[in-house]
Amino acid sequence: MVADGRRIGDSLVILTGAGMSADSGVPTFRAADGLWEGHRVEEVATPEGFARDPALVHAFYDARRAHLAAVEPNAGHLALARLEREWPGNFLLVTQNVDDLHERAGSERLIHMHGELQRGWCLACDHRLPWAGAMGEGAVCPACAATGQVRPDIVWFGEMPYQMDRIDEAIRTCDLFVSIGTSGAVYPAAGFVQTARYVGARCLELNLDPSQGSIFFDETRLGRASEIVPRWVDELLD
Ligand code: APR
Numbered sequence: 372m373v374a375d376g377r378r379i380g381d382s383l384v385i386l387t388g389a390g391m392s393a394d395s396g397v398p399t400f401r402a403a404d405g406l407w408e409g410h411r412v413e414e415v416a417t418p419e420g421f422a423r424d425p426a427l428v429h430a431f432y433d434a435r436r437a438h439l440a441a442v443e444p445n446a447g448h449l450a451l452a453r454l455e456r457e458w459p460g461n462f463l464l465v466t467q468n469v470d471d472l473h474e475r476a477g478s479e480r481l482i483h484m485h486g487e488l489q490r491g492w493c494l495a496c497d498h499r500l501p502w503a504g505a506m507g508e509g510a511v512c513p514a515c516a517a518t519g520q521v522r523p524d525i526v527w528f529g530e531m532p533y534q535m536d537r538i539d540e541a542i543r544t545c546d547l548f549v550s551i552g553t554s555g556a557v558y559p560a561a562g563f564v565q566t567a568r569y570v571g572a573r574c575l576e577l578n579l580d581p582s583q584g585s586i587f588f589d590e591t592r593l594g595r596a597s598e599i600v601p602r603w604v605d606e607l608l609d
Contacts, residue, residue, distance in 0.1 A: 381546030382461035384572075385451065386563055390552020390579055392472050394445040394597035397438070401554050417528045425508050425522075432523040433505045435469075436488045444476035447551070447600035452477035454604045463541040467553060467560050469525055484532040484560065490524035493517060499524050532559060542566045549575045549603075552596045555582035564588060577603060 389399035400407050407415065414420045415431040455462050455478055464481045466473055469488045473481050491502035491510065495517035502510075502521070510521035526532050542548065548567035555561040564574050564587040576588040577599050585591050592599050 382541070382544055383454075383458055383463075383547045383549070384541050384545040384563075384567070385454075385462075385464045385549045385551065386553060386560060387451075387464065387466045387468060387473070387551045388553025388560070389468060390554075391447055391466070391596050391600075392442070392445075392468055392470050393552065393579075394447065394595055395442045395470075395472055397442055397468075397470055397472070401556060412528065416525070418530065421522060421527070428523070429507050432488060432525065433507065436503075437505070439470055439488060442470070442472065444472045445597040447596035447598075448472050448476035448478070450601040450604040451551075454608065455480055457608050460546075461541070461544075463538075463545075465538050465541075465560075465563075467557070482534045482538060484526070484534060484538060486523070486525040486533065488523070488525070491521045492524040493521050495520040535559065538563075539566070542572075543570050545570070545572045547575070548572045549577065550582065550584075550588070551577045551600060553578070553582060555584035575603075 393399050410431060415428050421428045451464060455464065462480050464473060464478050465484055466481065467485050469483065469486055471489055489501060489503055490499055491506055492499045493512035493514060495512060496515035498512065498514040500513065506521055506523065508519050511518050512521050542563055543566060545567060548564060550564060553560065561584055564584050567574050568587055574588045576582060576585060576591040577596065578593060579595060581591055
């Protein structure tokens with residue numbers, strides 16, 4: 372059986388970005404005003420910004436973590452979890468998103484390359500640990516009891532994304548690479564499609580608008596992820 376020009380059972384790698392969660396009510400980053408929920412990215416998403424004003428950064432991430440309770444996975448998240456369950460070949464979902472919507476939809480073979488809102492990182496003992504509630508400057512590390520040394524376990528600009536070796540290996544051996552809901556503005560994720568092309572994978576983009584890397588894709592389908600992702604998964608599986 373052939374789907375999207377590939378035999379079912381081939382290796383599939385999917386990359387998602389903020390557009391995947393937009394229909395769940397989670398704001399994307401590069402909206403028209405270029406601000407990120409009223410903040411310059413440099414203020415709240417860099418180690419320098421955290422060193423300069425830890426209270427501002429904690430407040431920003433505490434608010435986004437709290438907002439997770441108010442949002443639900445959308446039909447696009449649920450479709451990707453179904454695809455993972457029913458896809459006969461290798462499957463890996465790499466997300467740039469730090470929300471937990473893929474997990475809540477049932478995705479398991481999942482890498483959060485930019486970290487997760489619901490994890491903390493103690494700079495005193497280097498432990499990384501689940502963190503559901505507010506963190507703030509006075510957070511106490513449950514592992515070493517240090518106070519005020521816990522930061523969000525989020526990959527900030529200038530820091531190395533997580534599990535890049537595993538991601539690179541998956542992309543270099545995939546037959547189908549699908550990018551969903553990302554602007555292609557931030558590397559290394561924005562370069563994944565070029566690696567996939569280099570190894571001969573078919574490359575498909577599902578996005579509201581053409582991304583900055585659209586030229587590298589064999590096919591681009593425009594629309595809202597909650598609508599076009601389920602349609603694509605039905606096509607692929609059925
Ligand atoms: N359905 C599908 N795509 C959508 C939707 C939607 N409902 N709404 C927006 N989009 C698309 C936009 O067209 C845009 O291309 O999602 C993309 C969102 O782009 P960004 O806001 O740049 O988010 P993302 O690409 O995930 O950013 C990458 O940048 O700031 C860093 O670490 C942060 O992980 C983030 C990274």
